[in-house]
Amino acid sequence: MELVILLLIQLFREANFFLYCQSLAELIPYFFANNNVNYARWLPIYYRDMVTLEQKHPQLAQEFQSGNFVVHKSSRQFSAMAIDQAHEQANAVIKADGGAIGVTEDPSALRRWMIAGPEVSHLVAQYEAACGTKEGTEHTSHHEETERAQRVFFENEKSSHKP
Known part of the structure; x- marks a missing residue:
């Protein structure tokens, strides 16, 4: 399993x-x-x-x-995710500031949330990327793929197998 x-x-x-x-x-x-x-x-x-x-x-x-059954959160490799997981992350961006408290109790508020929530989440992500508060998506490789990270990994691996 x-x-x-x-x-x-x-x-x-x-x-x-x-x-x-x-x-x-x-x-x-x-x-x-x-x-x-x-x-x-x-x-x-x-x-x-x-x-x-x-x-x-x-x-x-x-x-x-072609891969369009998932959400591609960035241009990085291995960064796609299931649609429901992407929805949860988008909701978490809004809820972090208390923006979604009690929204399900009011039908009109829920409709507004369903329509505006993903767009607000997208705008927050754009703002964070523009301000440098969050890493932008211009890098497409994982930080562990750098030559230095690979060298350190192999050195650590060699030293862990010494008698």
């Missing part, structure tokens, strides 16, 4: 739709075995929809195969 969860993380980060479909198939038996009734009932149907997407909706299948 742990391998399937790690596979899920990898496929979302890499925006790999083929791997996504493969992992869905591997997850189905676990939901039956753990008596997760709703997932056991609906995941096989969802899986069938995903694997038949190319025949039923070829244009959408092409988009998904």
Whole structure:
């Protein structure tokens, strides 16, 4: 099971739709075995929809195969994430300042939140990037991919194996 969860993380980060479909198939038996009734009932149907997407909706299948079934938070490699996770992060940006307290109790406030929330989150991210409070997205590699970081890693690895 742990391998399937790690596979899920990898496929979302890499925006790999083929791997996504493969992992869905591997997850189905676990939901039956753990008596997760709703997932056991609906995941096989969802899986069938995903694997038949190319025949039923070829244009959408092409988009998904191009990685457009996830949210790309930056231009960095391995930074894509599932859509629901991106929504949660966008909500967290607003909630950090107390902006979402009690919003679900008032239907009109909830509608405003649903419409304006993602845009406000986007504006906050743009502001932080422009002001330098958060790192911009101009770098596309991970900080551990630098030559210095790799050299330090290998030196530490060598020294940890000395008798």
